[in-house]
Amino acid sequence: MGVSLRGFFISRIIQLVVTMFIVSVVVFFILRLSGDPILVVAPDFFSEEQIEQMRKFWGFDRPIGEQYLNFVAKAITGNFGTSYLAKRPAMELVFERLGYSWMLAAAAAAIGLTIAIPLGILSALKRNSFVDLIITSLSSLGTAMPSFWLGLMLIIVFSVHLGLLPVFGALEPKAIILPSTTLGVGMAARLSRMTRSAMLEVLNQDYVRTAHSKGLMHKTVVMRHALRNALIPIVTVFGLQLGWLLGGSVVVESVFSWPGLGRLMIDSISVRDNTVVQAGLLFFSLSFILINYAIDVIYIILDPRIKFQ
């Protein structure tokens, strides 16, 4: 397996480069969607000459292909340009916020998994019972609910009426409770459904029947034989929902004024600070890609049958 493991990593790295190339093209051209990027930021009172000068200064007078290559060459070295607003490197701003976003996403994912896996298993074991009906209904409800609205309702109950939890910012440790619960519940709703169907699938397999007929305890069969195999599709869905989690975090961070990357992007979009928007987009995509790569490695650990491809 030694050789193929190396091959696995090399092919993954090539794919990462290709994927990031496409992402960079999209991110670069999104900025041009608004037409002339200079006119967006130039003050109204600037003369034609001053605008021309500014255009030259930012390199917007060059052919579009050259501009793209410049953008990529700089981006690789971590230079996304200077924020129009903060007058600081966009990268610096992104890094300041990244930790907060990861903290929130990790807490939400932990809450999501803690709720979803036990409920999903219970739902599958008690299939078509009243408990199952309740769990699947709650899961549908959680999927249909806008996450930011759930956040607002939590604020009304826990902050406004009960006065238990802070509404804004990240000044005290308890401030993470509401935003992470908001996202975690949405995540749980999506994951529990998949856990249920993955478990049902596995419970019908021959090896589960064999384990039962060996006289193993039901609990042992479920935990040792069924759950481990069901984890593979659950992990897959977790990777898929990560996009939802990152996207949801952008909106939820705004609701709770959580100082993460998502809020930075929204704030930057509203003042047209486009270098920051670009850097933020690239970092969101990179996080998404890298976590999915990590998930591919987890597969191999969970299922020795999956070959390095």
Place this chain on the structure above:
Amino acid sequence: MTPTQSAQQAKDSAIADLPARRSPPRQLLSTLLKSPVGVAGGLIVTAVVLLAFIGPLISPHDPLNRNIRSRFKPPGFVDQSGKVYSLGNDQLGRDILSRIIAGSRVSVLVGVISVLISGALGVIYGLISGFVGGILDSVLMRIVDGLLSIPFIILVIAISGIVGAGLSTLILILGFTGWITYARVIRGEVLKVREMDYVMAAYALGQSRLKVMFLHILPNVVASAIVLAAVQVGVTILAESSLSFLGLGVKPPTVTWGLMLSDGRQYINSAWWMTLYPGIAITITVLGVVFLGDWLRDFLDPNVRGRA
């Protein structure tokens, strides 16, 4: 495999093996009536679409009518002339129930038109990729992988932030980004259908490639597209509400549920009803779409029926 590819497989396999079955409308209706979830979904969706069309006729008040004297009135408020405001009033004294009715129009418009655009684009893209195959297929699929690794809502937020929004722009943005979801699934379906005997037979009868593609392959991947589209209607309605809530979507005076929530957030300390009701409207609508989608999937895919 690329990062999102592995994740995407879950989605692919969920819709895999959809045989193309065409049934007369009567059969469709009779199976719908047998499924409680399908009936619930159908009723909710019909009700919302109906509200979008005849809303102004049954609306208790004018959704845009301001009245300083009845600002922030709680649910059940009755004014001097005896008019009832059952869900309360907002910060400008506008009736919340009437605004929820008016807001259904935007949700229906956005949900239907964006999904039609993105579905058509995605099906054509996947059809070409799967049918032509070879290098073109690899290139087209790598592009999809790249695009899929930008979380959907973040992409949409960035584009609408930069392009600037409004109802029609928003519909176009959601339509022209949503196709990515369909491309890979449809391509997978095409690869399967392409090898079917009836396709071979069509070639043997001397039909052109173009004819085979549109007359024999396309109709057989439509079922998967419909199932995905149902899911996407919900996703799109949620996306619209998020964008409008953030101030990047539809602008006032157009009434949308997302904008109502954005107003509600500002007065969250005093007027909870401004936040509660529009959110319930979104949740019920999306729930209806999800239920209808679940039923459609079971109906179009007999392999899944009765299971899970």
